[in-house]
Amino acid sequence: MENNHLDNGTSIDENRRHFIGGSVGASLLGAGVAAGLLSSSVTASTLVSHGPSKAHRMAHYKAEQLERVTQDLVPPPAVPKHELVATGKPKVVEVRMTVEEKQIELENGTKAWVCAFNGSVPGPMIICHQYDYVELTLVNPKTNMLAHNIDLHAATGALGGGELTLVAPGEEVVFRFKASKAGTFIYHCAPGGVMIPWHVAMGMHGAIMVLPREGLRDSDNNMISYDKAYYIGEADFYVPKDPKGKYKAYDTVMGSMNEVLEVMKSLTPSHIVFNGAVGALTGRGSMTAKVGESVLFVHSQANRDTRPHIIGGHGDYVWAAGNFADSPQRDLETWMLAGGSACAAVYTFRQPGLYAYVNHNLIESFLKGAAGHIKVDGEWDDDLMVQVKKPTAIV
Structure with a gap:
């Protein structure tokens, strides 16, 4: 059954008017999916610097002057195919997202509703x-129960696109913004009021990477390239327990809301x-x-502070704040x-073996x-590493 009301009983249309009023406190190389099961290939065929002056000239193009390309989005940790260095003029990058309201299994039969x-x-x-311009089509199928939108931290103005993208079940909207800042940014649903933290805590978030047109650079303006890239999205879930301490499950997304919100108020996730x-x-x-191989890791967290760490490796180059205008640490x-x-980090692996990639609050990991x-x-x-003497009995 479709639910066209938020938790406070406001209708979708009323909420949209309220939200818009501001009261709520290509593939760049064409369509293509990741090479291999997880990682996407990146193209470094044009590792040349356009130079700052040329890059800034690119800012003056308007969307109607530019080529349009479709980017096929792929499930994380894979990322879309892309150029390390932009070629030609900016583009209008078309993407399409459909919201699914469904249950997922967090572990061993423990389930949670997600959007x-x-x-x-x-x-x-x-x-x-x-x-570049990003032109996003957001689809909210009529089978969903909730209103949704998208706030992109890479966008400038209008609550990151939130007030321009609010859609009820059975609606879709097309929204465009210019990617004026280079870096890594999150996006998330933000439909207003208590719905904002609840939707985010239901996994409704992701990331966008806006690369400098001349590519990633170190403090001496040397090119930083990578062979593959992965996207790690860290999420905190708040699953209620019954009086016997067993995790609860719910038949509908709305049925889970009140008890999940109570657990959220404790600021203590059941799962990270x-x-x-x-x-x-x-x-x-x-x-x-x-x-x-050099690997780019992009890591996002929409709610909580975290501490990415590669056990046995390092961050050769790290943009901890996600700002590519800064020199990497x-x-x-x-x-x-x-x-x-x-954030973004590049590491070149020097030894074989199994590495753990963790949040270095080891309790949380x-x-x-x-x-x-x-x-x-x-x-x-x-x-680099060797066992000098095998374990022997102490005498």
Whole structure:
């Protein structure tokens, strides 16, 4: 049954008018999906610098002057195919997202209702270059019960697009913005009032990466390239328990709302996971790399502060605040990510083996679920690490 009311009984149309009033306190190379099961390929065929002056000239194009391309969004941790360095004029990058209201399994039969952009938690990553336009079609199927919208932290004005994209079940909307700032940013649903934290806590968030037109650079303006990229979306869930301490399940999304909100008020998540479930990035879902490959990791958290860390590796280059206009920090062991943002880090793997990618609050990673794996193939280098003497009995 369709529900055209929010929690306070306001109709969708009334809420839309209230929201718009401001009272609520390509694929860049064409269509293409990731190469392989998880990671997407990136194209570095044009690793040349346009230079700052040319890049800034690109800011003056208008959408109607530009080529339009369609970006096929892919489920995380994969990312769409893209150029490291932009070629030609900016583009209008068309993307399409459909909201799915559904139950997912967090672990061992524990279920939670989610509102998922394109069916995944987190939603898919969008990738463009600075001064491109992103034209997004947001679809809210008539089978859904709730109103939805999208607030993109990469967008300027109008609550990040939130007041221009509010759609009731059975509606779709088309929205366009210019990507004027380079960096990594989150997006999330923000339909107003208590619905904002509830929708976010139901996994309704994702990330957009706006690359500098001249590509990523270090403090000496040297090109920073990468061979593959992964998107890790960290999410906190608040599943209620019954009097016997067993996690509860609900037949409908609205049926879960009141009790989930009560758990949320405690600020104590029942689960903190990467990509929608405990163990989603382990086993068959593990990320992969080879010795000598440089990997870009984009990490987002819409609600809580977190501490990305590669056990056995480092952040060779890290944009902890997600701002590509800043020079990256170098050789970090752990970096701090503020809630409501996304960061980026590049690491070149030097040894084979199984690496753990974790939130380095180890309670949250090992007891709550915020951990994944990276399987790295290649030849072992004894100069970097070696067992000098095997364990022997102490005499």
